[in-house]
Amino acid sequence: xxxxxxxxxxxxxxxxxxxxxxxxxxxxxxxxxxxxxxxxxxxxxxxxxxxxxxxxxxxxxxxxxxxxxxxxxxxxxxxxxxxxxxxxxxxxxxxxxxxxxxxxxxxxxxxxxxxxxxxxxxxxxxxxxxxxxxxxxxxxxxxxxxxxxxxxxxxxxxxxxxxxxxxxxxxxxxxxxxxxxxxxxxxxxxxxxxxxxxxxxxxxxxxxxxxxxxxxxxxxxxxxxxxxxxxxxxxxxxxxxxxxxxxxxxxxxxxxxxxxxxxxxxxxxxx
Amino acid sequence: xxxxxxxxxxxxxxxxxxxxxxxxxxxxxxxxxxxxxxxxxxxxxxxxxxxxxxxxxxxxxxxxxxxxxxxxxxxxxxxxxxxxxxxxxxxxxxxxxxxxxxxxxxxxxxxxxxxxxxxxxxxxxxxxxxxxxxxxxxxxxxxxxxxxxxxxxxxxxxxxxxxxxxxxxxxxxxxxxxxxxxxxxxxxxxxxxxxxxxxxxxxxxxxxxxxxxxxxxxxxxxxxxxxxxxxxxxxxxxxxxxxxxxxxxxxxxxxxxxxxxxxxxxxxxxxxxxxxxxxxxxxxxxxxxxxxxxxxxxxxxxxxxxxxxxxxxxxxxxx
Ligand SMILES: Nc1ncnc2c1ncn2[C@@H]1O[C@H](COP(=O)(O)OP(=O)(O)O)[C@@H](O)[C@H]1O
Ligand code: SF4
Ligand SMILES: [Mg+2]
Numbered sequence: 001x002x003x004x005x006x007x008x009x010x011x012x013x014x015x016x017x018x019x020x021x022x023x024x025x026x027x028x029x030x031x032x033x034x035x036x037x038x039x040x041x042x043x044x045x046x047x048x049x050x051x052x053x054x055x056x057x058x059x060x061x062x063x064x065x066x067x068x069x070x071x072x073x074x075x076x077x078x079x080x081x082x083x084x085x086x087x088x089x090x091x092x093x094x095x096x097x098x099x100x101x102x103x104x105x106x107x108x109x110x111x112x113x114x115x116x117x118x119x120x121x122x123x124x125x126x127x128x129x130x131x132x133x134x135x136x137x138x139x140x141x142x143x144x145x146x147x148x149x150x151x152x153x154x155x156x157x158x159x160x161x162x163x164x165x166x167x168x169x170x171x172x173x174x175x176x177x178x179x180x181x182x183x184x185x186x187x188x189x190x191x192x193x194x195x196x197x198x199x200x201x202x203x204x205x206x207x208x209x210x211x212x213x214x215x216x217x218x219x220x221x222x223x224x225x226x227x228x229x230x231x232x233x234x235x236x237x238x239x240x241x242x243x244x245x246x247x248x249x250x251x252x253x254x255x256x257x258x259x260x261x262x263x264x265x266x267x268x269x270x271x
Numbered sequence: 272x273x274x275x276x277x278x279x280x281x282x283x284x285x286x287x288x289x290x291x292x293x294x295x296x297x298x299x300x301x302x303x304x305x306x307x308x309x310x311x312x313x314x315x316x317x318x319x320x321x322x323x324x325x326x327x328x329x330x331x332x333x334x335x336x337x338x339x340x341x342x343x344x345x346x347x348x349x350x351x352x353x354x355x356x357x358x359x360x361x362x363x364x365x366x367x368x369x370x371x372x373x374x375x376x377x378x379x380x381x382x383x384x385x386x387x388x389x390x391x392x393x394x395x396x397x398x399x400x401x402x403x404x405x406x407x408x409x410x411x412x413x414x415x416x417x418x419x420x421x422x423x424x425x426x427x428x429x430x431x432x433x434x435x436x437x438x439x440x441x442x443x444x445x446x447x448x449x450x451x452x453x454x455x456x457x458x459x460x461x462x463x464x465x466x467x468x469x470x471x472x473x474x475x476x477x478x479x480x481x482x483x484x485x486x487x488x489x490x491x492x493x494x495x496x497x498x499x500x501x502x503x504x505x506x507x508x509x510x511x512x513x514x515x516x517x518x519x520x521x522x523x524x525x526x527x528x529x530x531x532x533x534x535x536x537x538x539x540x541x542x543x544x545x546x547x548x549x550x551x552x553x554x555x556x557x558x559x560x561x562x563x564x565x566x567x568x569x570x571x572x573x574x575x576x577x578x579x580x581x582x583x584x585x586x587x588x589x590x
Contacts, residue, residue, distance in 0.1 A: 053452040053453070053454065054423075054452055163542050163543075164315070165542060166542070193314035193315060193479050194314075194479070194481060194520055194523050194524050194525075195314060195519055195520055195523050195538065195539045196314070196542065197523070197525075198523035198525075198536040198537060198538040198539075199538045199539075199540075201525070201536055202535050202536055202538055205535070220452065220453065221453075221525075222527050223482075223524075223525040223526055223527045224525050226525055226526065226527055226528060226529075226531040226532065227525060227531045227532060227533065227534055227535075227536055228532075228533075229532075246529060246531070246532055247529040247532065250527055250528065250529045251529050260454055261453060261454070262527065263457075264453045264454045264456065264457035265453050265482065265527060266453070266456070266457070266460075266480060266482030266483045266485065266486045266487075267482050267485065267486065267526065267527065268481045268482050268484075268485045268509060268521065268524050268526065269485075269526060269528075270485065270506055270509070270510060
């Protein structure tokens, strides 16, 4: 079995008006199926990219993967364990959560502005009880900062003292701090400029090689995943409409929707 | 196409702060020709939007245009904001809701804009508003709809109709498609290109997306740390960049290409300097792999009408 498996993953949002309004107006319930029976699997140490336009359900899948949202139906399985098994004890759940971390799109919104960088990065270490003792925690934070290309002295600074790209490095260090096996990246470079984007993408790739990390990489930009996706899944209105290797997808897209995405992506190639 | 509609001559924009005077734009010059789309590209904070704001006289205090001149149709406009700007120059922002009042029907907003710019009757203005909507691909029957009933892309079309209503000769579009999906983005960019061709309108298109630059603009100016690093015909600049920063930008742009897999992207190390820590000489020198001793001391101006880089010095004839 693959390392990460999404099985019939589904998420509904209830967009209905309040019951009392519905009773008075006789209007039916309105349910939006944001993610509709999505299946995919990811091999250990590889990158699976989910590509789609806004509202296609990408972020909803990301949130379900890291436990921020519950699926309405279906489940996610990691390393043979059902993440959504209601029978899981609290400590078993926690143990699984440690193994999947997330890097968010906005390095501005996802870092608490009032915390020092060192505390932000140490938070998962403390929450999961990974390392005891302030000194040892501090050493680990220094090591993580250096791994993502920052200085250990940066631990004392606040997020606003860093540029967008550096903040995204901090987010990555934080995600790494619980020693996860899977990282969900939701548009991690969309807010960054190309020159900085390249730095962050290269860093993610180097870390993947070093730690055999498995990535679920979410993006609206096909070019961004061209260097790192082993497989690309195309999401349209909550449904996975096509799945291929980048080579296959770029040269022989099967679905009209995929062709449209490829054709409308602005390209720097003059042809 | 060779006639200059707009000339920006050696402008600087400064901010007085507690830490001294900061220069957000530093001695920048460029021209916009009649009927062309000029792209401005660079990372956030490079001064793209500030350049647009300077042209429109919209720099918020404590910032101010501290030196230089801006000429429009042979008239100096940096001293006399109200007369020309607004009537002849329109602005399109990334967020359509900056330009649209959510509480008013789109038709009313269009008619009002038209009436402030043209001596015509209300009925004629309504007629024009309907034509304007049609032109940007919106059903004129929706003239009485409110902004929130449109999708993001449709709303941006309404904004374009509003921007076009006074029949401006120049439109400054600041990241007009950044918030939109690629399919919608492609439609909006096509629309802008078509308007440019049909009406001879000039556009300054501000974006950080090299793909958008490649597909939409005739010429491109690359900004770095408030200075113009390179300028030229778009194809020329992107296929044969002269400034090391432009080279880096082009090389680090990921491409939809089956052979990209597992390759490391080219990266420019470091980051753009902050305004209060500008290096001497060439602003790019701390990140430049070609930097010469001279680069650390003397600031290069644009050489051979192309790039602000000492590597081009003495090579004017080669270009
Ligand atoms: N909390 C929510 N309540 C209701 N609808 C939501 C909520 N979050 C997302 N949606 C809807 O679900 C769909 C998928 O959203 P999302 O997963 O955010 O897409 P993406 O990340 O691909 O842009 C969209 O139509 C969105 O409006
Ligand atoms: S002037 Fe010098 S430092 Fe600046 S870009 Fe050219 S070579 Fe590099
Ligand atoms: Mg999203």
